[in-house]
Amino acid sequence: MSILNIDGILLIYNHPLVKSAPTIMEHVDAFEKHSSFKVWKVNTECGFPKRLGEMRFKAIILHYSLFGYKPFMTKGFLDYLEASKNSYKIAFFQDEHRFCKMRFGFINHYKVDCVFTLVEPDFFKETYQKYTNVPRLVYCLPGYVSDRMLEAARKFSVPDEKRGIDIGYRGRNLEYYMGKGAQEKYEIGVEFKKKASGLGLKLDIEAEEAKRIYGKNWYRFVANSRGVLGVEAGVSIFDVEDVVYEAYQRLIADSPKMSYEEMSERLNFCDWEGKIYYRTISPRHFEAAAFRVCQILFEGKYSGLMKPRVHYIPLKKDFSNFNEVIRLFRDPGLRKELTENAYNDLVANGEHTYKKFIESSFDPVLLEAGLKPEISPTESEEVTGLLDEDYWPRQVYGKVMSLRRLQFPGRSLLVPVVKPMLQKYEEWRHRTEF
DSSP states (O other), X not given: OOXXXXXXXXXXXXXXXXXXXXXXXXXXXXXXXXXXXXXXXXXXXXXXXXXXXXXEEEEEEEOGGGGSSSSOSOHHHHHHHHHOTTSEEEEEOXXXXXXXXXXXXXXXXXXXXXXXXXXXXXXXXXXXXXXXXXXXXXXXXXXXXXXXXHHHHHHHOOOGGXXXXXXXXXXXXXXXXXXXXXXXXXXXXXXXXXXXTTSSOXXXXXXXXXXXXXXXXXXXXXXXXXXXXXXXXEESOOXXXXXXXXXXXXXXXXXXXXXXXXXXXXXXXXXXXXXXXXXXXXXXXXXXXXXXXXXXXESOOGGGTOOBTTTBEEEOTTOTTHHHHHHHHTOHHHHHHHHHXXXXXXXXXXXXXXXXXXXXXIHHHHHHTTOOOOOOHHHHHHHHHHHTTTHXXXXXXXXXXXXXXXXXXXXXXXXXXXXXXXXXXXXXXXXXXX
């Protein structure tokens, strides 16, 4: 088999072909749109392209969406990485507190050349530099201002006085082993809703997974809210050796209804809290700024980009200043001042866009590694044609595989019929992968 060497980037990611949070594809699409290098994207949800094994790319991006569940990728993609010994490999990671031992082992085994991480530089020595041989680490944010976000803000935003929701929020209850910081996403919604009930405010606050909103409906929800709740992204327990996680798994198996407080005491969470700082501003904060929505946030650092009473109304984590928060929020003049400040400093100045990030942080890594962004139109078309050769069968496969993630009436009846068919098809796909 002859190998085609390609002066460009292969971006491997995973994304179900169903409605989901827009932030993942905003991140994926940004490289193709803004990089000076030619980028080809492959979604592992649709299986391994049959002609991919014939190609070797100068660089491979491993997107953070690959690393949410283990194993990280199917055998075909892992074998392809093994064979791509001369490709410059870049991994983008999020939720790095999970599967640390497997993540570190992956980096070392596949000789990842550069990691873009949410871990702040002060903690590099305690994480990647201690457990891996990765030559380069680059600190970044989990997401930036995208063209799609700005377009949605222009399309869906309405004046403050025409918005139907005073304060909106969607959160989720995360597993206890992530620490107290991770519980804030649930606690702020539950406690704020309880305290604000009966105050004459129109609330749309939910903290359960089943109540989450996706796709364009999420943008409409944000655009119809005068205010939103929020916390720093990330967790407060970053367990590099998976000690807490493994103990949690054993304990929760025996006592699935154990409270957070009891588990914290049993597993000595206090010994782990904050040892490695892993909190950050999130795309949700940029989003609220773009839509000019007033943010009511738990006090925090927010990557040094947001200041209390300048960009948001600060809420103490014990809710001791709740009455003051409500008083400040009811002032339309203050809301306008905060939202304009957030819009100007997070969005309008262009310092936190994907374009800026890729031009100033991502492309320079490749240039310094000796890669050049030149590629002929003929070569570009040839590569695209090869990767698209089995495009439609892979799309059908991806659609079917994505159904596993949906809940719908009659699902329980379909599973016994469809599951054996999927297993046989997956077995065939694995035999025909790289």
